[in-house]
Amino acid sequence: MSVNLEKLQRLRRQAGHSSSVSPSAPLAPAHDPLPALRRLLGIRERSHPAAPARARDRALPGEEIAPGLLQLEQILPFDGIWPHVDGAFARTGALPTQGMLFFDTETTGLSGGTGTRAFMVGASDFVPGGLRVRQLLITHLAAEPAMLRTFAGWLAEDTRLVSYNGRCYDAPLLATRYRLARQGTPLAGIEHLDLLFPTRRRYRGVWENCRLATIERRALGIVREDDLPGSEAPGAWLQYLRGGDAGLLRRVLQHNFQDVVTLAHLLLHLAQPASGGTDMQPPFARGTP
Missing domain, CATH: 3.30.420.10 (Ribonuclease H-like superfamily/Ribonuclease H)
Known part of the structure; x- marks a missing residue:
């Protein structure tokens, strides 16, 4: 667990360093850190089953x-x-x-x-x-x-x-x-x-x-x-x-x-x-x- 905390602190320091970049510098693409944090902590993504497709009405008389x-x-x-x-x-x-x-x-x-x-x-x-x-x-x-x-x-x-x-x-x-x-x-x-x-x-x-x-x-x-x-x-x-x-x-x-x-x-x-x-x-x- 201590290893994971060290990694988290390293990520925070890197995030703070990136925030001090000059405003005139080009901005990096937006990045969501949550998926990386979940992987580091061993948290699995919860999968949501796809909604079943509506059955088509193909019935004809005769x-x-x-x-x-x-x-x-x-x-x-x-x-x-x-x-x-x-x-x-x-x-x-x-x-x-x-x-x-x-x-x-x-x-x-x-x-x-x-x-x-x-x-x-x-x-x-x-x-x-x-x-x-x-x-x-x-x-x-x-x-x-x-x-x-x-x-x-x-x-x-x-x-x-x-x-x-x-x-x-x-x-x-x-x-x-x-x-x-x-x-x-x-x-x-x-x-x-x-x-x-x-x-x-x-x-x-x-x-x-x-x-x-x-x-x-x-x-x-x-x-x-x-x-x-x-x-x-x-x-x-x-x-x-x-x-x-x-x-x-x-x-x-x-x-x-x-x-x-x-x-x-x-x-x-x-x-x-x-x-x-x-x-x-x-x-x-x-x-x-």
Whole structure:
């Protein structure tokens, strides 16, 4: 212990000598003597364990039907399904509900073109017992061909596609992805009813716009809760691909789910006679993916 005291005294004398240096001399870099003193006295540094990293939420619903491809499916109770509906709103005759496939995509952008891809496809159709809702989600880029093949398997000879602006956007985009994947174009020749156009004919100038969210609220009485805007869907998917949390992507699934449920209700709504912009609201079935 006396040896350590002598060393401490020597350090103090050196510290006092350095303090007498002329003010005009350059100052030495600041130095903390405490670590050296602890080492001289044999005092060990107390280590503090690093805080554990927050576990990331990567959970997504659905069944993996191919590597990187998730499928979700459920049947919702749905009242008021008729074998045919009045097609006067679409300037056609009676429309059979059997074979109607309501569909919507979530994509990496709104500009279209070969650089834009669909990372999610949702569809609904009338089946015994209600409205069947199916969704496909790819969790890495290599799963896109499997998603396209699966969606093609949902199409039959009597399929009639029903969408909201899908004839101008969703269908051409999917056709491009099928060509790039060298799978042909299964959408070619399939009848396509785009509900955007009859909705505009009925409600343009009645309400502020004819966006689907506006029509839902005004005509169907549907108010979405905690809905993620479609413009944020690409960022949510890319965040997940880069290893981020899945919370926002689950909200994209919910947004897409509601879109294809709303399309079925909108069809029945438009098939009813107009009554001054306040048509009778059809029953609404709500569910979660």
